[in-house]
Amino acid sequence: MAGKLRGDMDELDAKIIERLLKDSRKSLRSIAKELGTPTSTVHERVKRLVKLGVIRRFTAELDLKLLGLDITALILVSVDGAHITEVEKTLSTYDQVIAVYDITGEFDVALIAKFRNMDELNNFIKTILKMPYIKRTVTSVVFNVVKEKLCMDIVPKYQG
Incomplete structure (x- = not known):
């Protein structure tokens, strides 16, 4: 379900996304601690961002040269x-x-x-x-x- 977002996203959403971009394996508890926010709030925000289609997937960044794709x-x-x-x-x-x-x-x-x-x-x-x-x-x-x-x-x- 992709939806409108601009007005629906606030600074906390942006900070959560920033941390997930740097490390998609980072725990929501760790993100919450960094932001001084309850883990449940971060969990609900991430769930909402996934539902809206802002976060499409959590993935690993590969070094394709090391995999032979030169x-x-x-x-x-x-x-x-x-x-x-x-x-x-x-x-x-x-x-x-x-x-x-x-x-x-x-x-x-x-x-x-x-x-x-x-x-x-x-x-x-x-x-x-x-x-x-x-x-x-x-x-x-x-x-x-x-x-x-x-x-x-x-x-x-x-x-x-």
């Missing part, structure tokens, strides 16, 4: 306009693809994907170019990750 590629895809949604759904099913974005500009879809090596990337590009409705792709390989953050820090930006 290549990160940014892939721009041009699609026959009437079939963008269909193509996006299909591209989303590939294990290598970690993000699919519907974008404006010369291209229609942007992908972020991870590969073990350049051969795997090359085979992936060849595969998607055979898909119906894909006109062309442009691929950039990431040399160095300067910043990679999955979530923004929300507490400093919280406006009440």
Whole structure:
């Protein structure tokens, strides 16, 4: 159940989320102690944020290079306009693809994907170019990750 949030979220919600972003395994009791709030309050807030869809899952952040996924590629895809949604759904099913974005500009879809090596990337590009409705792709390989953050820090930006 996703719902409206902006006016429904307060500074305590933001501080709870900030702590969960830093360590999703942190106990609610520990968070409550840090914030000087009863554990039951933190528990109810987290339950509510999950129900609203603000917190979608609790997860681990992996070092993909240590798992052998050394290549990160940014892939721009041009699609026959009437079939963008269909193509996006299909591209989303590939294990290598970690993000699919519907974008404006010369291209229609942007992908972020991870590969073990350049051969795997090359085979992936060849595969998607055979898909119906894909006109062309442009691929950039990431040399160095300067910043990679999955979530923004929300507490400093919280406006009440």
